[in-house]
Amino acid sequence: MIKNIAVLTSGGDAPGMNAAIRAVVRSGISNGWTVYGVRHGYRGLINGQIESMGTRDVGGILQQGGTILGSARCPEFTTVDGRKLAIRNLNQRGIDALVVIGGNGSQTGAYELYKMGFPVVGVASTIDHYLVGSEITIGVDTALNIALEAIDRLKVTASSHQRAFIVEVMGRKCGYLALMAGIAGGAEAITLPEHKTDPEEIAESLRLSYEHGKNHALIVAAEGAELNARTLTEFFVAHRDRLGFSVRSTILGHVQRGGNPNASDRILASKLGAGAVESIAKEQFGVLIGLNKSKVTATPYEEIVGKTKELDEELFELAEKLD
Ligand code: F6P
Numbered sequence: 001m002i003k004n005i006a007v008l009t010s011g012g013d014a015p016g017m018n019a020a021i022r023a024v025v026r027s028g029i030s031n032g033w034t035v036y037g038v039r040h041g042y043r044g045l046i047n048g049q050i051e052s053m054g055t056r057d058v059g060g061i062l063q064q065g066g067t068i069l070g071s072a073r074c075p076e077f078t079t080v081d082g083r084k085l086a087i088r089n090l091n092q093r094g095i096d097a098l099v100v101i102g103g104n105g106s107q108t109g110a111y112e113l114y115k116m117g118f119p120v121v122g123v124a125s126t127i128d129h130y131l132v133g134s135e136i137t138i139g140v141d142t143a144l145n146i147a148l149e150a151i152d153r154l155k156v157t158a159s160s161h162q163r164a165f166i167v168e169v170m171g172r173k174c175g176y177l178a179l180m181a182g183i184a185g186g187a188e189a190i191t192l193p194e195h196k197t198d199p200e201e202i203a204e205s206l207r208l209s210y211e212h213g214k215n216h217a218l219i220v221a222a223e224g225a226e227l228n229a230r231t232l233t234e235f236f237v238a239h240r241d242r243l244g245f246s247v248r249s250t251i252l253g254h255v256q257r258g259g260n261p262n263a264s265d266r267i268l269a270s271k272l273g274a275g276a277v278e279s280i281a282k283e284q285f286g287v288l289i290g291l292n293k294s295k296v297t298a299t300p301y302e303e304i305v306g307k308t309k310e311l312d313e314e315l316f317e318l319a320e321k322l323d
Contacts, residue, residue, distance in 0.1 A: 002280055004034045006050060006090065007099040009067040010041035010074075010106035013257055014125045014139025016265035017067040020101050022058040023273025024123075029055055031281060036095060040070040041102070042077035042109055045086040050093055062270075065142075065260045071102075077109050080116075087118050097285065099276045101125045103137065104308070107288055111301040119285040121276045122301070125269070127257055130174035133304040134290020134297075138272065141264045143170070143256040144180050150252055151185035151218065158216035164188075164206055164236070164245035168221045168229035170256050175311055177256075178222035183319050188217045190319050191232065193224035194311040199235045202227075203242060205323070210244025217245055271296050 007024045009017045021037070028035040037057070039049035061068055076082035090098060097119040100110040103126025114120040124134035127143035147169045154165045167185075171177040175192030182190035188209060189202045206217050221228050227235075229249040236247045261269065268291060275289040275296035287298035 002031075002033060002096045002283070004036065004093065004095045005097045005099065005277070005280055006036040006038050006095045007069070007101065008038035008041050008045060009069050009071045009125075010100060010102035010109065011071060012103065012126065013065075013067050013071050014103070014127050014137070015065045015142035015257070015259050015261035016138040016269035017071075017101055017125055018061040018064050019261060019266045019269035020123050020125060020138060020273035021067065021069060022061055023270045024099050024277055025053050025058045026055055027274045027277035031277065036093065037069050041072040041106070042074040042082075042086065043072040044070070045089060046074070046076055046082055048089045050089060050095075062266055063260055065258055073105070083113055083116055086113065087116060090118060097121065097280045099123060099280070101138075101273075103128055104131050107131065107301065108305050111286070111305045114286040114301060119280070121279045121285060122288040123272045123276050124288055124290040127177065128171050128174050129176040130172070130308040131304070132307040132309055133288040133299040135292050136268065137290070138265055138269045139257070139261070140177070142259050142262045144177055144184075145262060146256045146259045147177060147181040147252055148184050150250070150255070151181060151220070154250060155185070155216055155218060158218070158248075162215050162245060164217035164219065164243065164247045166219045166221055166229050166232050166247065166249035168223055168249065168251040170223050170253065173224040174308065175222045175225065176309075178220050178225070179311065179315055179319060182220035183315065183322065185218060185220060186322075187220045187319070188323050189219045190323075191219070191221045191225040191227040192311065192316070193222055195316065197225070197227055199227055199232065202232070203236070203239050206243050206245055
């Protein structure tokens with residue numbers, strides 16, 4: 001019989017995490033349970049920063065970016081001793097199950113906790129998109145739209161000065177955000193971790209665009225690509241005479257993570273948070289709650305941990321056709 005559950009957010013924050021916390025807290029309370037919030041992810045779990053939360057504690061957070069619980073990257077949790085401390089703290093408070101809202105690293109940690117016997121349910125949340133087990137994760141859509149807004153603005157100033165802009169977007173070793181931002185932003189070139197790109201080819205396409213009278217050029221670079229903002233800028237500086245355009249670069253970085261969640265992320269997070277509580281009510285643990293074919297699903301951790309999503313090659317081909 002479930003009586004008490006806890007929820008934490010872990011790893012890089014993602015817009016929509018608050019909406020997921022709210023859904024866990026409110027659906028847990030409506031099941032008659034006590035819901036605890038853990039501060040600062042696994043670090044707070046180890047340090048015992050665990051407080052009960054009421055319905056009003058999650059009022060007014062649906063539309064806020066970040067996470068009211070705080071998040072952290074916690075190397076100590078990767079050790080067995082760290083996880084034993086975490087389980088001791090959960091048991092001391094009589095907590096029957098834990099919801100972990102986060103991405104790949106966080107769900108790997110959750111799986112380790114589950115293998116040590118603690119009931120855990122994960123919620124798919126990361127802007128990086130490469131978490132297997134959910135076609136879309138909380139935060140991706142907002143992060144993509146933030147990147148796109150920046151790209152649209154940069155194209156305006158690029159056109160005024162006949163410049164080429166390199167815009168670097170986040171996503172670790174996953175090129176999804178760069179590819180989608182590149183397609184939606186009308187990029188001349190996109191560099192991705194999953195594909196090797198010849199900088200000579202990009203330089204040649206910039207030169208041709210310039211000669212045809214284009215007043216700007218856009219290159220979207222994934223932070224995890226070999227050709228990121230730094231390496232591409234170095235290459236272009238060394239070949240500036242051939243390009244025509246002068247070059248500037250912008251690294252969007254954490255700006256992409258800090259926005260307020262858009263409607264899709266609020267709804268997705270609400271569905272997945274409530275889905276995690278349903279899974280706990282069914283005593284179905286060791287699963288990641290995600291969205292697949294428009295349905296909330298629970299995928300066993302053993303099917304997802306250690307894997308990453310592959311790039312959609314059809315989208316890559318589309319991007320190449322349209323550049
Ligand atoms: O995992 C999300 C993410 O934003 C990645 O895209 C990025 O590489 C990383 O986190 C940055 O990590 P931190 O916030 O620890 O600097």
